[in-house]
Amino acid sequence: MDLDTRTGTPQASTEAKLLVVDDEPNIRDLLASSLRFAGFEVVTATDGNQALRTIESDDPDLIVLDVMLPDMDGFTVARRVRERDNATPILFLTARDDMDDKIQGLTVGGDDYVTKPFGLEEVVARIRAILRRTHAVDEGDDGTLRVADLILDEDAHEVHRAGVEVELSPTEFKLLRYLMINAGRVVSKTQILDHVWEYDWSGDAAIVESYISYLRRKVDQIEALDGTTVVPLIQTRRGVGYMLREPKGE
Template structure:
């Protein structure tokens, strides 16, 4: 896994491509190099784990079906080690349950085989844009009620309790907080958070809203009391984050 020390200066990003099929792995690697990325490859789950340690990639392109352990297990083990490297899953199974499982264990996006190389590149760049913390005028600390999001430190606190979020969950929460008191549609969320519209697959928004509710709205604060829900659904319209009335 040779890697030049100054690789980031000459490449858009460093990717780890993990697939047990040599033809797909080689095609992906050569195509992504042509697109301007530095690429390291691995053929199985253990190779992926070693590759992350050795190469410290900016993003992992991870096949779900691997000979020693599935991609979901690889992702889970990385997240258990507090490794937050973004993950794009590749799978031959076009099943929403698989898609949701991949995102639940810490994945950031999902491409179903057979896929177009342009689609893979577009998804990779969209993930990198939303996880690299591009600075703008909205950077800083955002507060709504007892919920605090610190953009610079990439930290979230609710009622004095630390809240651990994936990069995509963090960006979704930030978008909701910046639009506090205003209903945002699923289409707006897809456009601003994912920056690539999943071909209109709004179900992924519902899944991520559910994850956020568990982590932000269904916890106990430092005082031991369950916090008041902030994320609200406007059926047929979208979602809104606002301070609870009477609190």
């Protein structure tokens, strides 16, 4: 039990603190009430600027962010959050079931996407899945993973390639870790979805392709400290999946 800092009385512990950002009062209040009932602490914001201020002051564990806001869209909010080196997970809410919107949301640093109208149970499930994969990355394995000149330090949550530090989002970090612990073997898109996203994406594997592309740009398309270009480690097996493998001869 925690103590209410205002009254000194015991209160139930919560799973995590969430920020719900939506300019529609009915949706915002319904989401906030439902998430509190599910065991979360919830703060709210009605527009992008208020959301950015609340993120700074309240330090939420996850942001539920509507795409359509009166002052700036949710993608701009997410971009500004990431520009501040803030890796807080983001779940987008949108009225459009558009793949381009989904890809844009993930590109600017989102972790998942829910289309309106949505079921409250689905939102809670996705929030818990995001929190599991972003706050429990090590999953019982300690130490450092190495493949060729790629090093992933789970304790420090750092990645280095050829001596250069690589900045990854929590989801990118977990995807890279999954590839590294399976180095030398092909993993399918379904396996990646199960182990990295921990949620049924209803057969939509485009999210995997997008994140593999992000990882390649960050891990396989950089210069080493000596100015040379690194050798790509992430390989595609068309129709099967992906594999992380040391270059031949090493």
